[in-house]
Amino acid sequence: xxxxxxxxxxxxxxxxxxxxxxxxxxxxxxxxxxxxxxxxxxxxxxxxxxxxxxxxxxxxxxxxxxxxxxxxxxxxxxxxxxxxxxxxxxxxxxxxxxxxxxxxxxxxxxxxxxxxxxxxxxxxxxxxxxxxxxxxxxxxxxxxxxxxxxxxxxxxxxxxxxxxxxxxxxxxxxxxxxxxxxxxxxxxxxxxxxxxxxxxxxxxxxxxxxxxxxxxxxxxxxxxxxxxxxxxxxxxxxxxxxxxxxxxxxxxxxxxxxxxxxxxxxxxxxxxxxxxxxxxxxxxxxxxxxxxxxxxxxxxxxxxxxxxxxxxxxxxxxxxxxxxxxxxxxxxxxxxxxxxxxxxxxxxxxxxxxxxxxxxxxxxxxxxxxxxxxxxxxxxxxxxxxxxxxxxxxxxxxxxxx
Amino acid sequence: xxxxxxxxxxxxxxxxxxxxxxxxxxxxxxxxxxxxxxxxxxxxxxxxxxxxxxxxxxxxxxxxxxxxxxxxxxxxxxxxxxxxxxxxxxxxxxxxxxxxxxxxxxxxxxxxxxxxxxxxxxxxxxxxxxxxxxxxxxxxxxxxxxxxxxxxxxxxxxxxxxxxxxxxxxxxxxxxxxxxxxxxxxxxxxxxxxxxxxxxxxxxxxxxxxxxxxxxxxxxxxxxxxxxxxxxxxxxxxxxxxxxxxxxxxxxxxxxxxxxxxxxxxxxxxxxxxxxxxxxxxxxxxxxxxxxxxxxxxxxx
Numbered sequence: 269x270x271x272x273x274x275x276x277x278x279x280x281x282x283x284x285x286x287x288x289x290x291x292x293x294x295x296x297x298x299x300x301x302x303x304x305x306x307x308x309x310x311x312x313x314x315x316x317x318x319x320x321x322x323x324x325x326x327x328x329x330x331x332x333x334x335x336x337x338x339x340x341x342x343x344x345x346x347x348x349x350x351x352x353x354x355x356x357x358x359x360x361x362x363x364x365x366x367x368x369x370x371x372x373x374x375x376x377x378x379x380x381x382x383x384x385x386x387x388x389x390x391x392x393x394x395x396x397x398x399x400x401x402x403x404x405x406x407x408x409x410x411x412x413x414x415x416x417x418x419x420x421x422x423x424x425x426x427x428x429x430x431x432x433x434x435x436x437x438x439x440x441x442x443x444x445x446x447x448x449x450x451x452x453x454x455x456x457x458x459x460x461x462x463x464x465x466x467x468x469x470x471x472x473x474x475x476x477x478x479x480x481x482x483x484x485x486x487x488x489x490x491x492x493x494x495x496x497x498x499x500x501x502x503x504x505x506x507x508x509x510x511x512x513x514x515x516x517x518x519x520x521x522x523x524x525x526x527x528x529x530x531x532x533x534x535x536x537x538x539x540x541x542x543x544x545x546x547x548x549x550x551x552x553x554x555x556x557x558x559x560x561x562x563x564x565x566x567x568x569x570x571x572x573x574x575x576x577x578x579x580x581x582x583x584x585x586x587x588x589x590x591x592x593x594x595x596x597x598x599x600x601x602x603x604x605x606x607x608x609x610x611x612x613x614x615x616x617x618x619x620x621x622x623x624x625x626x627x628x629x630x631x632x633x634x635x636x637x638x639x640x641x642x643x644x645x646x647x648x649x650x651x652x653x654x655x656x657x658x659x660x661x662x663x664x665x666x667x668x669x670x
Numbered sequence: 671x672x673x674x675x676x677x678x679x680x681x682x683x684x685x686x687x688x689x690x691x692x693x694x695x696x697x698x699x700x701x702x703x704x705x706x707x708x709x710x711x712x713x714x715x716x717x718x719x720x721x722x723x724x725x726x727x728x729x730x731x732x733x734x735x736x737x738x739x740x741x742x743x744x745x746x747x748x749x750x751x752x753x754x755x756x757x758x759x760x761x762x763x764x765x766x767x768x769x770x771x772x773x774x775x776x777x778x779x780x781x782x783x784x785x786x787x788x789x790x791x792x793x794x795x796x797x798x799x800x801x802x803x804x805x806x807x808x809x810x811x812x813x814x815x816x817x818x819x820x821x822x823x824x825x826x827x828x829x830x831x832x833x834x835x836x837x838x839x840x841x842x843x844x845x846x847x848x849x850x851x852x853x854x855x856x857x858x859x860x861x862x863x864x865x866x867x868x869x870x871x872x873x874x875x876x877x878x879x880x881x882x883x884x885x886x887x888x889x890x891x892x893x894x895x896x897x898x899x900x901x902x903x904x905x906x907x908x909x910x911x912x913x914x915x916x917x918x919x920x921x922x923x924x925x926x927x928x929x930x931x932x933x934x935x936x937x938x939x940x941x942x943x944x945x946x947x948x949x950x951x952x953x954x955x956x957x958x959x960x961x962x963x964x965x966x967x968x969x970x971x
Contacts, residue, residue, distance in 0.1 A: 572706055574732035578682060591706050591732065600706060612730075615706035648688050648736060650699070650710040650728035667701040667708045 271584040272630045276470075277419050277447060277563055277621035278588055282513070283472040289516040290474070293509035301506050302497075311508050318515025322479055325518040326445075326464065327455035335480045335498045336511050340446040340467030341370040343480040344413070346491040346502070347442040347463040348374055351411035352383070353489040355440075358410035362386045362439075364396060364425070365606040367415055371444055372602070388414075394423040394554045394607050401430060405437035412441045416448035416464075420590055420603040420619055421554025422563030424448070428459045435460035440486065446470050446478075450521035451528055451560050462486045468510065472623070473517035477510035524624050532622050533561035535631050539620060540564040542635040547642050549657060553609060553617060562622040565590070567604075567613040568642050570651040570661065576618055579641040585634055590617040612651060612661065674733060675767035681737035686744050691726040698786030698796070701779055705802075707731040709739050711783040713746075715791055720751045727783075734766075734773040741765045742780040751788050756960050757781060771811035775802055806848050809841025810940075814852060821856045823906040827868040829853070834870070835903065837941060884950065890916050893954070896946050897923075904938070911942065914959040919952065922959040 273281070299308025301315060319331040328334070337343045348361070348371070361378065363371055365387045375385045386404045388396055396414075405412075412434045417424045427443045434441040442463040448454070449464075450471035456464065463486065468477035480502075482488055488501060495503035521528075544550060549569040568576060573589025580587055590601030591614075599605065604614035620634070646652040651661040658664040674682075694712035701708030708731065714724040725747050727739035742762055746754045759777040763769045769777060789796035803815030820826060820835045829849045833840040839849050854864040884892065890913075897911055904910055909927040916922070925938065943956040 570730065572731050572735075575682070575736060578679075578733045582683065599704065611703045611706070615703075615730075648685065648728060649730050650708060651730060662703075665699060665708070665710060667699040667703070667710070 271586065272626075272633060273586050274620040274622060274626065274630075274634070275586045275588050276623040277422075277619065279469045279475065280472045280623055281625060282469075282474050283517060283520055285520065286473055286513045286516045290509040290513040293512050297508070301508055311506075314512045314515075315506060315508060318511045318518075321515035321518045322466075325454075325522045326449060326466070326481060327453075327457055328481055328483075329457040330484055332499065333482055333484055335482055335502050336506065336514075337478040337480050337502055338476055338507070339478040340368075340444065340465050340470075341478075342491070343465035343467075343478045344368075344370045344442075344444055345374055346480050347465060348378070348411060348413060349491055350463075350487075350489045351440050351442070352378070354487040355410045358408055360384045360386065360406070360409045362388065362401070362404050362409055362412040362414075364388045364390065364414055366390055366394065366418055366420075366603045367413070368419055368444060368446075371413055371415070384408075390606050392607050392609075393556070394418060394421050394603070395558075396425060396430075398426070398430070398433070402433055405434060405439055407438060409437075409439045412439055414441075414443055416443045416445035416454075417451070417560050417563075418554065418603060419447045420601060420617075421565045421607075422447070422560035422621075423554040424452070424558050424560065427461065431460040431462075447560060447563075450518070450525070451562055453525055456481060456483075468514040468517060471517050471521045473514040474510050477507055477514045479514070527624055529561045532624055532626070535626055535628055536562055536564050536620070536622050538628065539631045539634060540566070542631070543638055546635070546639050550642070551613070553604065553607060563619065564621075565617055565619045567609060568616040568618065569613045570616070570649045570657055571642065571645040572615045573617055575645050576616065576641060579644065580618075580637070583637045583641070585637070587621075588619050590619070591615040672734070672770050672773065674737075674770075677741075677765070677767040678734055678737040678769070681740040681766065682733045685727075685736055685740040687724075687726045687740065687747075688728070689726050690728060691724045694724075694726070696787040696791035698783040698788070698790060700782040700786050701731070703730070707735045707776065707779055709735065709779055709783045711739070711742070711780075711787045713787050713791065715751065722746050722749055722751070722754060731776070731779075732773075734769055734776040735779065737766055738762050738769075738776040738780040739783075742784060746784060751791065754784060755788060757784060758958075771808050772805055774811055778802075806852070807836075807838035807841065807845050810837040812836050812838035814848075817849065817852050818856055819907070820903075821853060822860075824871060824903060826871055827853070827857070827864075828866060828870060831871045837944065884952070886916065889950070892950055893921050893946060896949050897942070900942060900945060909938075911938075915962060920955045920957055921946070922957050922962050924959045 297310045299305060299311060301308055301311040319334045322334050323331045361375060361383055363375055379385050388401060390396055414425050414427055414430055416427050431441040440462045443461055444465045446465060446467040449466040462483045464481040466479045469475040490501050492503045497503055497506055540552060543566055550566055553565045553567055573591030577587060577589050590604050600614040604617055650665045651657055691712040691714050694714050696713040696715055698711045710728045712726045713722050716723055725743035727743055729736050729739040745757055745765060759781040762777040762780045786796040803813040805813050806817060817832055817836055817838050824835055826832055826835060829839055829846050832838055832849050839846050857864045893916060894913060897913055912924040912926055914922045914924055939956050943954060946954040
């Protein structure tokens with residue numbers, strides 16, 4: 269059995285077809301897209317084609333609404349900083365407690381500059397309360413930034429509805445959709461979303477390429493100035509090979525979107541059901557009924573995630589965890605904390621994220637080893653006694669300096 | 671993923687002495703479930719000789735927490751309680767062939783569990799003597815709590831000050847923004863504002879560098895002089911340092927007061943060593959005097 273990759277929300281394998289599409293832009297059409305000679309005369313066409321391929325996947329009205337950037341994080345930063353630059357009198361930002369650090373760290377930074385950040389909480393299933401969202405919308409708000417789907421749990425937020433509400437209140441709306449694009453169908457032209465971030469490496473394009481979708485007419489201030497590239501909205505020589513690769517990857521994603529929502533989903537469901545049926549004291553986190561088709565995040569109580577990952581890795585299986593230890597921080601994942609998952613479970617969360625490259629036999633392989641891994645670690649756990657957790661675990665084991 | 675040593679992996683994949691000791695007469699429970707690391711250490715101690723006959727661990731934690739627990743039980747089995755008290759977190763890390771800086775706290779937790787268990791056996795009450803903060807300086811493994819305390823105690827004002835007093839930020843410099851944030855916070859609490867161009871606080875007394883090679887007498891005098899200059903900072907934390915012996919380029923010191931048994935002792939010793947080397951222009955190894963006993967035992971000293 270070869271190694272099993274179930275960490276596709278972290279990053280994906282570049283599709284070989286994508287690599288093939290990129291090669292000529294390294295070896296033949298390597299000229300600067302701005303140059304007038306035969307080394308560059310095909311590049312502009314390549315870029316235009318890629319723009320249309322991205323446009324088709326996200327369903328926006330114009331291909332000129334696509335701005336190529338270096339990554340999802342750049343797109344996010346550009347969106348937020350543009351909104352506040354363009355509306356200097358508005359000093360509030362609405363976001364959520366479960367955003368990616370690309371948004372949360374930036375907001376924290378802006379807070380120091382005097383911005384008021386409204387971080388909307390989520391309930392135990394990771395859902396937002398739209399009533400309280402509505403109350404936050406005002407003419408003081410520069411931008412709302414809410415992720416389309418959560419990277420850890422896959423929980424989908426109602427961004428189309430929230431964009432409508434923002435629009436009605438005259439507030440700009442941005443969504444970090446790096447986990448959603450390519451996994452669920454979208455038609456941006458039918459929404460009131462003003463800006464959207466996506467990232468190539470989450471959908472089988474290379475790392476180092478992203479997109480900011482900018483609805484035509486949205487007030488905008490570039491982050492990088494200095495050239496006419498991307499119509500002056502993102503200066504810097506185009507990463508032509510990666511842009512072409514991203515275009516191809518978007519075309520493939522659109523082709524496979526039904527597969528993603530049927531076959532890939534079936535693999536995810538089988539793994540999830542198998543684990544929760546076979547292993548006691550574990551549960552799925554997030555909104556089970558409104559999730560990405562490829563993601564499951566399972567909390568294994570009374571054991572710690574990094575240990576699980578190390579044993580999985582030994583068995584040739586790659587996944588990821590929301591435990592503190594995997595990141596070197598002192599707290600478990602902020603997403604788990606926001607959902608009020610108890611510490612004894614939050615540290616033991618494992619995210620399995622699939623792609624179209626996975627197979628059912630891989631699912632069976634994981635199901636074969638997972639119960640043993642959990643049992644091994646529980647045998648070492650002070651919260652576990654024989655076949656079950658100790659009675660009243662939090663009291664039975666109450667270490668000093670908790 | 672972390673770059674764990676083979677030894678860490680060995681102890682993680684095949685932990686020794688897992689589970690609670692039956693008929694244990696000493697138990698230590700430490701850790702923090704919010705941080706994701708917690709350990710129960712159980713010992714069976716011979717009442718006459720105070721020798722640790724058996725040791726077992728139960729750990730909720732990551733790979734290095736489990737490995738640290740496992741190796742700890744191996745180290746202390748067969749030791750008397752007095753010998754076991756001398757095991758440092760550095761010993762645990764050394765037995766594991768090193769730990770990543772972010773994971774050193776796993777070895778600290780092992781040592782604390784041991785102290786808690788021994789206190790339990792002796793009917794004493796064990797108190798945790800440190801608070802751990804987020805790791806700021808990865809080059810020198812200095813956390814936020816340590817920096818905050820030094821900023822308070824020594825009225826530090828700039829990043830340079832913090833580097834002079836704690837070493838934090840003295841390596842790759844990537845953490846300077848974080849250090850500035852700590853300065854801003856602490857200074858705000860004191861009703862002051864952070865000014866990056868403020869004049870530096872007087873660094874731990876500047877002593878003119880001397881030219882090597884030194885005679886042993888010169889060396890001892892110089893070491894005394896440097897320790898004297900560092901004393902105020904240590905005393906601000908309620909501790910002190912005492913020079914016990916100098917053999918060749920190795921200085922044996924006793925950390926006393928609050929420094930004795932402090933989590934930071936190893937780090938403080940490293941800081942003293944760094945300072946000595948800077949001033950003396952030669953390699954100086956600073957070692958806890960407790961290590962000298964071991965040397966005597968094996969006939970080196």
